[in-house]
Amino acid sequence: MDNVVALKFNGLQFDDWQEVNIRQSIDELVTQVQLGFARPGTGTPFPIDVNTVAQVLINNQLISTVRTDSAPRRITENSHSNQFMGRSLGRELVDTQYSATYKNLTVSEIVKRICTLFKVPLTPFQSTALVPDFSMQSESPANAIVNAARTANLLIYPTPEGGLVMAEPDNNPPVATLEMGKQIKALVINDDYRQRFSEYLVKSFDYGANTARRGTVKDEGLTFFRPMHVIADRMGNSLGALQRRAEMERNRRLARAHSLVVTVVGWGYEQNGIWHPWQLNTQVRAVVTDEGIDQTLLISDIELTQDDRSGTLATLTLVHRNAFVGQPPTVKKKSAAARKARR
Template identity: 25%
Template structure:
């Protein structure tokens, strides 16, 4: 059976009674929680645990799930508890990228010129001992990258990542990965009546808007007028929202009309895609016995009449769990539109049977719908 391996300060601990590891394509860190009875009986060739384990917040840790490395980071929380009949501990932690999320970006100088996203991210991550890599093209260099007072290192990197329409997620080895969703496809489909244990869905248009306009200022150029530099904008619309619901955003960074339209596209697609979400639980951590793990960022075909879903969806988050209900994976599913770098297709809402609106298809790009 696949198991959790937890190493604290290089020492392996086992005997866990319940555990959970959560990874998401749009979350900077991978988090874990594990609980066990501290005085547990040893198995074959193992002695019983007698002395309290020397684990404290700040200790280095590594978490492996089914042999795959998931977390290289630190213990955040250590919670011992006991009663007359029970003595247990709970450990919670995150990977190294958590320091980028928690800590302010303190750097001198606080401004870089003609630097691309990867080099900028490496400069901010280096003091924390966090490596940065990319498996996609990070785009052209920015004319200027400047820190905002008080922002975290991750927020600074994320501001510029949005301009290049890329995602930031842990690489499993304690580093930060610049990537895009939907590069890989799951080999196993999610089918109601076959491998879906339980599921629920949500359609929520409260955070969608009819138009998205991003305004900003461009960096100085001797070839343009001050008026032009001070007033640039870019926008897109969402035809799925019929009534007047505008959203105006101020660009986090300077740029061009084209880059501001890209920023508006990212905002629109994110909200369209996440308006159609589902939570699906399957047995085990792997797609098939001995196969690959379910992983965030994968495209997966989902067919469920009860969810009214039939098409390619995107795994946004995976929570690997083991407890009283056995070994399961909870998959948080959204439309691929949530992380699509292209503008919304602007087509009218699709019609379902008997003229009803197909609320899932509205959030699924045309090329990912099942014909």
């Protein structure tokens, strides 16, 4: 597979890039794209403006639809370099601040109304809770949308069309097996203890009942004081909802504190003879025999890179799906044979 990136806009196509960096992450509402090349001579600028919308394709498959953030040019006496930097259509949700109030809508309907206002396509989740009152005052729409998705225990992430999709964590069989020494060229086993807190307290005020409410839960694994207090929005301020939010926050952080970051050659995988790009919210099987790892994990972050030095690489962050389901992580003990082999 050639792994060719093409940028298409206004009937034009550019596909001779020397540097490529494309990033995506669950719970981040944009795909970030950075492309560049260097040539002899003074060159010319890209024929783009502030309203340009471009398609980014890999091997003729749509990866993202983006607006231009910037297009810097560097010119020397005998050469020039051009860069294209853009983000998918959800960038306005990230960059702006806005005020809105909605009543008696479901979580999905609230998110859809915000996205429609900013002309960001949305694939909503069909069954979500009813929210009696919702408001944001001079706030980032992105924060409101991410919080809404988390309240519904859903993921939200960018699509190739530039929009967003609300979905449950993938529970399908792994699309590929990544094994150290074969597909995996480099590996980081990440234990991020900063994710964890000794206690989680989610509090709110029920104006209808004129009473304060709270939900609280502890991480029994921590022996020192490290609190996390959260002020809940109005999408879930009943006593049961606050307790579930506290438990979900703890359980997500317990699972996300442990991740694998794998680097593989190429930007996708083959299934039944058909090439597919790596996608967020899909599961893969990770096998690292020396570490006793053989698990099915969820892709939460993707970084695709290409340059003259390192070639074509994909860096995938893998976590247990419980990191997004809100259930405690299952501890998978190594077998006696595996422990004996490492001695």
